[in-house]
Amino acid sequence: MVLSLAFATAHAQPAPVSKEPVSKKPVSKKPPASAKPGAKPKPVKKPELFPKRVTGWQAVKAAQLPAIKTFASDYLRYLADAKTPRRAVGGLVKLFKGSARQLKSTKRLDHAPGARYWFRHPGGDAAAFVTVGKRPIEEGARIIIAAVDAPRIDLKQRPVYSKVGLTMLDTRLYGRLDLKSWLSRPLALYMYAKRRGRDLDLSVGDRATDPVLVIPDLLPHLSRKIQKKAIVDKPERMDALAARSRKALLTYLRGKGVSETVFRTAEASLVPAGKPSFIGVDRAMVAGYGHSQRALAFAAVRGLIDAPKTKTPHHTAIVLVISKSQVGYTGSTGLAFVKTAMSRIIGVMASRGDKTDLLGVRRIYSKSAALIAANRRGTPNKGLVLNPRVDDALPGALRRVLNAFRAAGAQYQIISSSGWGSKARTLSTMDMDAVDVGLPITGRGTPMELLSTLDLHQARRALATWLMSK
Amino acid sequence: MPWAVLGGVPAMTTEYRDWLDRGRTTSRVIDLIKKKSKRFRVVDVHDITAQRVRPGDRLLFINRDRTVIAVVVGKQPLVKAGARLIGAHIDTPSPQIALSRLRKKKQTTLRTYRYGGTRWHHYSHMPLALVGRVARADGREIDVELGLNDDFALYIAKTGPRLIVSVSSTPSAKWPGVSPRTLVAELHKRYGLTPVDLEAAELFLVPKHKAREVGFGGELIGAHGQDDRANSYAAWRAVVDLTDTPRATAMAWLVDREEEGSSHAAGAQSRFLEMVYAWLIRAQNKPATEANVARAFARSVALSADTPAAMNPNWLQVHEEKNAPVLGNGPALFPHTGRGGKKGGSQAHAELIASVVDSFKRTKAPLQFGELGKVDEGGGGTIAKYLAERGMDVVDVGVAVISMHSPMEISAKIDIWSAYLGFREWFKQ
Numbered sequence: 095m096v097l098s099l100a101f102a103t104a105h106a107q108p109a110p111v112s113k114e115p116v117s118k119k120p121v122s123k124k125p126p127a128s129a130k131p132g133a134k135p136k137p138v139k140k141p142e143l144f145p146k147r148v149t150g151w152q153a154v155k156a157a158q159l160p161a162i163k164t165f166a167s168d169y170l171r172y173l174a175d176a177k178t179p180r181r182a183v184g185g186l187v188k189l190f191k192g193s194a195r196q197l198k199s200t201k202r203l204d205h206a207p208g209a210r211y212w213f214r215h216p217g218g219d220a221a222a223f224v225t226v227g228k229r230p231i232e233e234g235a236r237i238i239i240a241a242v243d244a245p246r247i248d249l250k251q252r253p254v255y256s257k258v259g260l261t262m263l264d265t266r267l268y269g270r271l272d273l274k275s276w277l278s279r280p281l282a283l284y285m286y287a288k289r290r291g292r293d294l295d296l297s298v299g300d301r302a303t304d305p306v307l308v309i310p311d312l313l314p315h316l317s318r319k320i321q322k323k324a325i326v327d328k329p330e331r332m333d334a335l336a337a338r339s340r341k342a343l344l345t346y347l348r349g350k351g352v353s354e355t356v357f358r359t360a361e362a363s364l365v366p367a368g369k370p371s372f373i374g375v376d377r378a379m380v381a382g383y384g385h386s387q388r389a390l391a392f393a394a395v396r397g398l399i400d401a402p403k404t405k406t407p408h409h410t411a412i413v414l415v416i417s418k419s420q421v422g423y424t425g426s427t428g429l430a431f432v433k434t435a436m437s438r439i440i441g442v443m444a445s446r447g448d449k450t451d452l453l454g455v456r457r458i459y460s461k462s463a464a465l466i467a468a469n470r471r472g473t474p475n476k477g478l479v480l481n482p483r484v485d486d487a488l489p490g491a492l493r494r495v496l497n498a499f500r501a502a503g504a505q506y507q508i509i510s511s512s513g514w515g516s517k518a519r520t521l522s523t524m525d526m527d528a529v530d531v532g533l534p535i536t537g538r539g540t541p542m543e544l545l546s547t548l549d550l551h552q553a554r555r556a557l558a559t560w561l562m563s564k
Numbered sequence: 565m566p567w568a569v570l571g572g573v574p575a576m577t578t579e580y581r582d583w584l585d586r587g588r589t590t591s592r593v594i595d596l597i598k599k600k601s602k603r604f605r606v607v608d609v610h611d612i613t614a615q616r617v618r619p620g621d622r623l624l625f626i627n628r629d630r631t632v633i634a635v636v637v638g639k640q641p642l643v644k645a646g647a648r649l650i651g652a653h654i655d656t657p658s659p660q661i662a663l664s665r666l667r668k669k670k671q672t673t674l675r676t677y678r679y680g681g682t683r684w685h686h687y688s689h690m691p692l693a694l695v696g697r698v699a700r701a702d703g704r705e706i707d708v709e710l711g712l713n714d715d716f717a718l719y720i721a722k723t724g725p726r727l728i729v730s731v732s733s734t735p736s737a738k739w740p741g742v743s744p745r746t747l748v749a750e751l752h753k754r755y756g757l758t759p760v761d762l763e764a765a766e767l768f769l770v771p772k773h774k775a776r777e778v779g780f781g782g783e784l785i786g787a788h789g790q791d792d793r794a795n796s797y798a799a800w801r802a803v804v805d806l807t808d809t810p811r812a813t814a815m816a817w818l819v820d821r822e823e824e825g826s827s828h829a830a831g832a833q834s835r836f837l838e839m840v841y842a843w844l845i846r847a848q849n850k851p852a853t854e855a856n857v858a859r860a861f862a863r864s865v866a867l868s869a870d871t872p873a874a875m876n877p878n879w880l881q882v883h884e885e886k887n888a889p890v891l892g893n894g895p896a897l898f899p900h901t902g903r904g905g906k907k908g909g910s911q912a913h914a915e916l917i918a919s920v921v922d923s924f925k926r927t928k929a930p931l932q933f934g935e936l937g938k939v940d941e942g943g944g945g946t947i948a949k950y951l952a953e954r955g956m957d958v959v960d961v962g963v964a965v966i967s968m969h970s971p972m973e974i975s976a977k978i979d980i981w982s983a984y985l986g987f988r989e990w991f992k993q
Contacts, residue, residue, distance in 0.1 A: 156740060159739070258891075277967075280776055280972060304777075315944040316937040320882055337781045371715070371772075373717055374719075374730055375731055375750040376746075379733055474733070475733060542690055544721055
């Protein structure tokens with residue numbers, strides 16, 4: 095009875111944000127004028143309705159620059175090896191597992207506040223990272239969900255064919271690609287297969303001595319007619335040049351243990367070859383493959399890792415890294431993983447009564463709040479992007495997020511461009527307060543997306559504070 | 565034994581990849597040639613003091629650091645036997661930086677325009693580096709590079725009629741103790757350049773990636789700039805490796821500005837070739853009259869070595885499959901170029917075609933015939949017509965590439981090797 099009462103009041107009251115600590119250094123307010131003896135008491139200044147806002151790099155102090163650069167360097171190091179969803183998740187696990195233990199059984203955890211644990215989907219391309227909060231899970235969790243898959247070019251099951259003296263690999267597109275920008279540039283082949291029960295993890299093209307694959311473009315001399323309307327008129331034009339002789343290709347693959355049967359069962363894809371890089375003489379931007387959500391996933395997991403031991407999150411903080419965002423979040427490691435992971439977390443953390451009681455489980459959901467990474471347009475250097483027009487978040491849910499961001503001193507931008515595919519709406523149907531959040535990224539769907547190191551820095555602060563928030 | 569000289573395909577590949585990686589601009593290629601053409605004497609074509617050349621003498625004529633003629637003097641005087649000349653170009657298409665914005669204090673972005681047949685979509689969303697040459701206010705010229713060997717790159721985000729390249733995004737000089745980081749500030753730090761110095765410069769954006777092996781089996785090379793640093797490499801190496809003195813004088817003329825129509829002081833339309841002919845005729849103790857130069861030209865034969873398009877499997881319908889070159893079947897000989905009814909192209913005489921075919925056959929190097937695309941699908945030109953204009957017989961022959969004019973042009977090693985062997989043999993005839 096008592097519990098269901100609490101359930102009712104939680105809904106009746108607005109989100110508890112009022113006790114949020116304000117930013118350490120208020121930006122807009124001036125210190126009160128020192129009262130000189132004998133001077134007239136100054137009239138009380140009304141709060142400025144439109145205080146002058148200092149945004150972007152203007153608001154950054156020189157002392158902050160090294161931290162921004164260091165974090166960006168860490169991120170680039172992570173991104174260099176995160177070319178596939180499997181590796182992107184693997185990279186985060188590697189970062190996290192130093193200070194956490196792997197959840198192996200479904201037995202109830204003896205969870206002390208501040209303890210960290212993680213588990214990974216058997217498919218490898220989704221994982222959950224958890225820091226246990228001060229309050230029991232029955233009071234809800236703070237969740238961040240981010241997908242780590244990116245547009246790529248998959249190989250078909252029987253990809254090898256020969257034409258005009260060359261051996262080609264037949265491809266199939268995954269996700270929304272800006273096709274023309276994938277032409278005539280070095281690509282790497284990543285392959286994962288299970289062979290006689292063992293992992294076969296192969297990558298060719300990212301080491302300097304490796305060969306690369308190329309999807310050749312047409313020369314301008316002969317393109318005037320056929321590429322007039324669109325550079326790439328159909329996806330069949332996206333096959334990759336893999337060798338001169340078919341034999342050379344098959345010999346190489348066989349040497350690596352990849353027979354034609356293995357090829358058929360493998361996850362094989364072409365991704366841009368080469369490392370991500372700082373951009374500009376000031377190194378203020380970074381360009382790399384698959385920024386869109388990997389940046390948020392990285393920032394969120396680092397938010398958990400970097401929290402000082404003394405600072406235990408109020409609620410249990412959860413980062414769920416998923417995949418399949420490029421194909422509508424379907425599949426077991428798409429949005430479905432949110433449900434399975436939450437069930438598992440609730441199963442090991444909730445008290446016996448609650449986890450068996452459907453109402454108990456639902457209550458945990460309804461008291462939880464989530465941010466989900468989304469692809470959003472926005473202006474670089476202006477911080478995280480929120481778009482209430484698309485995710486249609488309730489003002490209360492949005493306010494809770496914004497106050498966490500403000501508490502972090504992180505900049506954010508609210509846009510209202512039209513769009514579809516808000517996954518926050520889907521999460522809301524699970525009775526969770528959910529808001530979409532994105533990074534302003536240029537060149538989405540191209541092999542090399544552009545991101546500001548300042549935005550990355552803002553994301554890190556904003557997400558870390560969100561995970562700790564009440 | 566040609567292997568004794570260049571040491572076979574693997575050794576050639578190493579040298580060729582280095583040539584592509586270091587020769588990012590025309591003047592850098594000239595630097596490489598100066599360094600690597602051992603036993604060659606650099607000669608100033610304007611130096612008309614009593615100089616004599618003997619058969620077997622090896623000379624380099626360089627004009628404006630942009631074009632070079634490598635010469636091995638033949639047994640027969642130039643006026644009598646003419647020369648065997650291979651013309652190729654060492655410039656390559658890429659975006660070029662508009663100088664207009666370099667004088668501004670705030671440079672978050674720069675504008676670019678196209679040098680040659682550059683395609684907008686190839687250079688966007690890719691790590692780029694800046695390379696080029698600056699004529700400083702004091703008149704000295706220096707080569708500059710930015711990003712090629714640094715931990716940062718430049719990036720083109722917006723395409724369209726003008727490419728906008730991001731160079732910096734932090735407000736300059738905002739932070740005390742932190743020096744402003746703009747393009748010009750960076751160039752000043754490295755090379756002492758000022759905005760005034762940068763008023764006269766050619767700055768190109770090139771892909772940061774180096775030449776790579778393409779595909780399995782190690783038979784293909786992918787790199788920016790192979791049009792036409794592939795044939796210019798083969799032609800230059802063929803001259804350098806001539807062990808015996810040829811009958812007719814052997815020349816490799818590597819020109820600049822081919823991608824912009826060759827009308828340039830360092831292009832194939834310049835009279836530099838006439839100057840070199842006149843210099844050589846005088847040095848062989850003959851009067852350097854206009855008539856003698858014309859006679860020498862009329863007795864010369866030339867190959868215009870430029871990259872044709874090999875068939876691209878993804879776009880087969882633009883090619884004529886029976887007659888288009890196949891990557892890896894040897895350099896392609898084009899009996900005719902031009903568009904439509906061969907307009908604006910050159911049509912080679914059968915005698916010259918036969919001599920080229922013979923040379924390749926004798927050295928057992930593969931050679932194929934080809935043409936550029938289907939009739940009326942498009943077309944392109946080479947420097948052949950500018951050589952022919954001088955009265956030389958000329959034919960187009962060169963290493964074919966796929967993805968021409970892109971950041972990753974693909975060639976076959978065997979084709980470059982074969983061009984080298986064939987060119988060398990042809991010089992000897």
